[in-house]
Amino acid sequence: MMLQDYVCIDLETTGLQPKTDRMIEIGAVKVHNGEIIERFETLVNPQRNLEERITMLTGIRQEELAAAPVLDDVFPALYAFLGDLPLLGHSVLFDYSFLKKAAVDRRLTFERKGVDTLKIARKYLAELESRSLEYLCRHFDIPHRAHRALGDAEATDRLYRLLAERFDDGTEVLFAPQELIFRAKRDQPATKAQKERLYRLVKRHKLTLEAEIEGLSRSEASRLTDRLLSQYREG
Numbered sequence: 001m002m003l004q005d006y007v008c009i010d011l012e013t014t015g016l017q018p019k020t021d022r023m024i025e026i027g028a029v030k031v032h033n034g035e036i037i038e039r040f041e042t043l044v045n046p047q048r049n050l051e052e053r054i055t056m057l058t059g060i061r062q063e064e065l066a067a068a069p070v071l072d073d074v075f076p077a078l079y080a081f082l083g084d085l086p087l088l089g090h091s092v093l094f095d096y097s098f099l100k101k102a103a104v105d106r107r108l109t110f111e112r113k114g115v116d117t118l119k120i121a122r123k124y125l126a127e128l129e130s131r132s133l134e135y136l137c138r139h140f141d142i143p144h145r146a147h148r149a150l151g152d153a154e155a156t157d158r159l160y161r162l163l164a165e166r167f168d169d170g171t172e173v174l175f176a177p178q179e180l181i182f183r184a185k186r187d188q189p190a191t192k193a194q195k196e197r198l199y200r201l202v203k204r205h206k207l208t209l210e211a212e213i214e215g216l217s218r219s220e221a222s223r224l225t226d227r228l229l230s231q232y233r234e235g
Helices: 052-058 062-066 071-082 092-105 117-124 133-140 149-167 192-205 218-231
Strands: 006-013 023-032 035-043 087-089 113-116
Touching: 006 071, 006 092, 006 149, 023 052, 023 071, 023 149, 035 071, 035 149, 071 092, 087 092, 087 149, 092 113, 113 117, 117 133, 117 149, 133 149, 192 218
Parallel strands: 006 087, 087 113
Antiparallel strands: 006 023, 023 035
């Protein structure tokens, strides 16, 4: 049942919600016949300010992201790298949900199968104190650069192979790809009129926004405009 060809993927993000949060780092390894043959790694400019808690967790700084490419510039290469291979991840549905949302926003199809090492660990390592990737890597002495996308992807790949060697008897379906299901609705970019209105509000009230106006979706621009109008009591 153990996979031999797949992509192990990990994302660092601004938060946990694919509808409202953004990717800030992508790391992936492509595996063929059980061996890593290619790596993909990039920071991603989320076009919004990064919360301090994310910097504390990942070590990624705002100034690094400001110099990084935006997702529109990154996603075509990532999409090609992933191909139609199954995905492997530790809580893989989290990463898939952000990837699926990004694909749908760009009118691309992204239906995949995947394997989740967290689900495997929960079944076979229930006696351990934790099943987090960081804890499991310490427990099994797996080299790990924690909370950085490529480091997490490489560690997850090693963890999967270790768990398969110990627990896969050829009948355990958790080691084989299962359909990943996440429903994503396409967000359209903010309209010219929406952006112009926001620029006027920013100029009039001398505001500094947390997000870049040019990177807002139509729904995000609408919510932000409503909030500013309410806050400054404008019609």
